Amino acid sequence: MTAPADGNLRRFSLAVDAMGGDNAPEAVLDGLELAAERHPGASFLVVGDEARLSALLATRPRAARLCVLRHAPQAVPGDMKPTQALRIRDSSMRIAIDAVAQGEAAAVVSSGNTGALMALAKIVIKTMPEISRPALAAITPSARGDVVMLDLGANVQCDARNLIEFAIMGDAFARAVLGLPAPTLGLLNVGSEELKGDDRVREAAETLRAQPGLAFHGFVEGHDIAAGTVDVVVTDGFTGNVALKTGEGALKLMRDLLRQVFTSSIPARAGYLLARPALERLREWMDPRRYNGAILLGLNGVVVKSHGGTDATGFAHAVDVAMDMVTHGFTQTIRDSLSRLAASPVTQD
Structure with a gap:
């Protein structure tokens, strides 16, 4: 399912950078398949290569029911400098972070480049x-x-x-x-x-x-x-x-x-x-x-960093952390x- 053009039509529990990490997007979607069982009432805005993600979600039925796809033509490589990542406005990481900044999603989870995620979050979501x-x-x-x-x-x-x-x-x-x-x-x-x-x-x-x-x-x-x-x-x-x-x-x-x-x-x-x-x-x-899922605290939104080399189990734990923070009104x-x-x-x- 593709996200509607007007993002205000739906409020998502989490925005997910599906292309970040060593084992993306397979490990990310496998993690969402596990997370979907634990959070059946959640909704995930999954950002990345739409054609590739759509094919992979077809074999992950639990995640498919909770996920909406949004296309991102680019991804932030693990070795990219944060200053370079800031200039790429159509990366999966940036679009997922934008969704939180615009109030479309309550939190973002990414296994991607740590420096880039921190820089983008501070610039886009901004510090309290x-x-x-x-x-x-x-x-x-x-x-x-x-x-x-x-x-x-x-x-x-x-x-x-x-x-x-x-x-x-x-x-x-x-x-x-x-x-x-x-x-x-x-x-x-x-x-x-x-x-x-x-x-x-x-x-x-x-x-x-x-x-x-x-x-x-x-x-x-x-x-x-x-x-x-x-x-x-x-x-x-x-x-x-x-x-x-x-x-x-x-x-x-x-x-x-x-x-x-x-x-x-x-x-x-x-x-x-x-x-x-x-x-x-x-x-x-x-x-x-x-223990996967480090959190960047002090922003106007929830940002969770999953380990880049984690597998489905680890990514699902990062989703758990983000969901806990959203459920308990952490920012407030x-x-x-x-x-x-x-x-x-x-x-x-």
Whole structure:
């Protein structure tokens, strides 16, 4: 089915960049086939090569019932610079983002070029007036359950005001996506003592302690992320990106070491057979597809970035994240929280 020329005739749950990612469009449509089962009342505006998408949807009946196609003659390559992507107005990524900016879709999901998606979203959808910089957030596993981390790379340098805004957005995100009524927040620091860290971190902590409705725990350290000491970990984009990739590397190392241990000898293989049910549960818990879907927070719309190399299961999880944010009125929740912050100004660096 092709989208009507007048976009105002229908309001879509999500706009989907079908041509973004290493395995597009097949993985995208397979993901929508899975998502359609979980969200039968949703509607998806799928943007890309219409002839190709139409043929593929014919073999995916659940997705076909919920999807409307809109043709885009171009796609943004993974290695394209953001400044170049901004000049391509008929790419699948740009048209999907335009749908959110124009109010035709409530959110956008893309597995495409991260830099291009962030640049286009900031230029087209625009940052909320109360937010100085948007932040990239994602969910990671911990010993006590899922943890929200932000910023993960959108802002390498941050001042106290940025960190406070990240905390408020992280609180709203944890409420919407994790379903936590009062998520605890922590500022990532080199120690948990109040005098630790630089001026911007201490200044942000002082303001957050005084914010009504925020369960601010205080400073947390790197090991607290995996321990699940708090529900939301707030930091600058440089530190957050390093911490995230260090954690991903540690999980991969653990999986590789387990594989080596259980294939090292005949007794080890026998032990694997006995431990297999428990190891399968561990594998599911550590499956990166379960945590797919980073979110660019602080915009006038919901933007979800799926991992470029994910499969159908991972893309369906990214759709789940976007649907949760739309269903729970995430954008308005942030605006309400920021209105309370307005009475507590902080000094800029």
